Amino acid sequence: MILSQKNGRKLSLEVFKQLRDMIYEKSGIFFPENKLYLLEGRLGSRLNELEMESFQEYVTYLKRLSVQATELKKIYSLITINETYFFRYPKQLDVFEKTLFPDLVKERSKTGNKRVNIWSAASSSGEELFTLAMMMKENLGISTNRWNIALKGTDISHRILDIARKAEYGRNSFRGTVSTYYKSKYFTADGDRYTVKDDIRNMVKFDYLNLNDVNAIRSNRGLDFIFCRNVLIYFDKEMKKRVIRAFYDALNHGGYLLLGEAESLHGVSSAFKVEHFPGAFIYKKE
Amino acid sequence: MQIEHSHDYYREQINSLTRIPSLPLIATELMEATNDDKLSVNQLLPIIEKDPPLAMKVLKIANSAYYGMYRRVESLRHALVIIGMKELGDLSIGFSVMNTLSDPGDPAGLQWNKLWEHSAGVGHIAQMLQENLGIQTGSSPYALGLLHDVGKIILYRLEPEKYVQIIDFALKNGTSSEEAENHFLGIDHMTVGGWIAEKWQLPVSIHDAIKFHHSPDRVNDPESSVSTALVQLADIVANLQSISFGKAFQRTIITEEPCWIILKDVSPKLVDLDFEHFVMSIEDEVMVIKDFIRLLRGQ
Numbered sequence A: 001m002i003l004s005q006k007n008g009r010k011l012s013l014e015v016f017k018q019l020r021d022m023i024y025e026k027s028g029i030f031f032p033e034n035k036l037y038l039l040e041g042r043l044g045s046r047l048n049e050l051e052m053e054s055f056q057e058y059v060t061y062l063k064r065l066s067v068q069a070t071e072l073k074k075i076y077s078l079i080t081i082n083e084t085y086f087f088r089y090p091k092q093l094d095v096f097e098k099t100l101f102p103d104l105v106k107e108r109s110k111t112g113n114k115r116v117n118i119w120s121a122a123s124s125s126g127e128e129l130f131t132l133a134m135m136m137k138e139n140l141g142i143s144t145n146r147w148n149i150a151l152k153g154t155d156i157s158h159r160i161l162d163i164a165r166k167a168e169y170g171r172n173s174f175r176g177t178v179s180t181y182y183k184s185k186y187f188t189a190d191g192d193r194y195t196v197k198d199d200i201r202n203m204v205k206f207d208y209l210n211l212n213d214v215n216a217i218r219s220n221r222g223l224d225f226i227f228c229r230n231v232l233i234y235f236d237k238e239m240k241k242r243v244i245r246a247f248y249d250a251l252n253h254g255g256y257l258l259l260g261e262a263e264s265l266h267g268v269s270s271a272f273k274v275e276h277f278p279g280a281f282i283y284k285k286e
Numbered sequence B: 001m002q003i004e005h006s007h008d009y010y011r012e013q014i015n016s017l018t019r020i021p022s023l024p025l026i027a028t029e030l031m032e033a034t035n036d037d038k039l040s041v042n043q044l045l046p047i048i049e050k051d052p053p054l055a056m057k058v059l060k061i062a063n064s065a066y067y068g069m070y071r072r073v074e075s076l077r078h079a080l081v082i083i084g085m086k087e088l089g090d091l092s093i094g095f096s097v098m099n100t101l102s103d104p105g106d107p108a109g110l111q112w113n114k115l116w117e118h119s120a121g122v123g124h125i126a127q128m129l130q131e132n133l134g135i136q137t138g139s140s141p142y143a144l145g146l147l148h149d150v151g152k153i154i155l156y157r158l159e160p161e162k163y164v165q166i167i168d169f170a171l172k173n174g175t176s177s178e179e180a181e182n183h184f185l186g187i188d189h190m191t192v193g194g195w196i197a198e199k200w201q202l203p204v205s206i207h208d209a210i211k212f213h214h215s216p217d218r219v220n221d222p223e224s225s226v227s228t229a230l231v232q233l234a235d236i237v238a239n240l241q242s243i244s245f246g247k248a249f250q251r252t253i254i255t256e257e258p259c260w261i262i263l264k265d266v267s268p269k270l271v272d273l274d275f276e277h278f279v280m281s282i283e284d285e286v287m288v289i290k291d292f293i294r295l296l297r298g299q
Helices: A003-008 A013-027 A033-050 A055-062 A065-079 A090-111 A127-146 A158-166 A180-186 A214-218 A237-250 B007-015 B025-035 B041-049 B052-062 B076-083 B085-101 B112-133 B141-147 B150-158 B160-173 B177-185 B189-199 B204-211 B222-240 B258-266 B275-296
Strands: A115-120 A148-155 A187-190 A193-196 A204-208 A223-228 A251-259 A273-277 A280-284
Touching: A013 A033, A013 A055, A013 A065, A033 A055, A033 A065, A055 A065, A065 A158, A090 A115, A090 A127, A090 A223, A090 A251, A090 A273, A090 A280, A115 A127, A127 A148, A127 A180, A127 A204, A127 A223, A148 A158, A158 A204, A180 A187, A214 A237, A223 A237, A237 A251, A273 B222, A273 B275, B007 B150, B007 B189, B025 B041, B025 B085, B041 B052, B041 B076, B041 B085, B052 B076, B052 B085, B052 B275, B076 B085, B085 B112, B085 B141, B085 B150, B112 B141, B112 B222, B112 B275, B141 B204, B141 B222, B150 B160, B150 B177, B150 B189, B160 B177, B177 B189, B189 B204, B204 B222, B222 B258, B222 B275
Parallel strands: A115 A148, A115 A223, A148 A204, A223 A251
Antiparallel strands: A187 A193, A251 A280, A273 A280
């Protein structure tokens, strides 16, 4: 591999559009033109691996049905941004921990149906789902075992799913406020690496899912909570509408959809009822 | 909880001048002047000029980020044009009432800063909402917001120790302030606030905003019901952004609140407003609100 070739490889606007349209069609993730350089930079390493000389060659390659599915997954791993950490957006988590989850537990305890289904629809490297698992364990205490709690995380990036399954984290994952109580109770430390303990890991499962695949979303039924934080921003309005409609169908009546900070369904869906809490709002399916 | 006093007792306390100060003369004059439909600048100016601290505040407000003037406003006359005469009258009433009541001689240590922040915050948000929704109101939403919780100050002045306990109780038990007030005193801040507004003969819109800011659907006067609804909505937004006074964690379904139902009918823009984003954007307003308070309290 000649270095100058690597650096000199440019993504032209025309080829960018072909690539962008393919990615959008398959994943719903939309790259506006000002993201040309981002795509050029992110995919450069993949072109190196394939020893390709131009992006045009890569687009032709990507059109071959035999490789398309696997290659697209590689692209997703490269282009999705995985910026998450434990206890992110604490005001909303507070609402979950102190109000929504205890209310559900109270209600389910009465009926004897001790099942709770939670889905993190873009679970990234897993910090969010593990945070929820820890909160639920704290709430239920020793009676956790008597509950059938299903916490499922899905993501479009295989690379990131592997990290989530490994459940080992560095300092960056702790840049929010994580009390020493949680740190010592639910992690084993090795230098500055922290691994989630088995009792929490066993509550959680990770799987591949492309949010553009509405049928795949709908195959998740009977959900009590869907967390989909900081993902919708990558979708255009049509895609947002499709995904939100599918979320709605996947939720139980009385179930909740929790979006990221600064995300709202305004202009996307009016099917949900909005519940406001200090510093956070939550969407409820009635 | 043993309730010590009856409603009549509180009403008498409010009517007797020993414990609740009378409305400052300037506020009375302003009210009389602004009640006159043919009010002219020449009538209003001398009243405000008589009170130099008030005149200073008026100028500072005209120059504040809120009115966003590019040129410095140097004269009271210019300030009147910018703020509007009726609004300015209301604002001046608001300042003088709040200043008269927040006596620095504070026996039990009420968090005055929080109360001011909440009151001015509700005023500011009510004003923003009015603009966003394109609604006309007779009174300045700012003044209404500023005064809506005046009943709390009255209760505090009558029962200082108990009132501090009430606020603690509400925070710890997650109840609303009126529940806590009724629990300890058998009366709430809306009721006594309404009485003081009557005693001081405040304009109907101010009276209604004080007495019905949790239930604007109970207001009879149609114009006043809209401005009271603005205050309720602003109050909810302020609490959601923790610009609150003695209010604990609460779940709110905004579309079911009376203010939403009233405002939806008068402004189609309400449904188009991205309310969730509006609430979030208030976080950026906190500094503006705090600046205003410094200005109002003359600090």
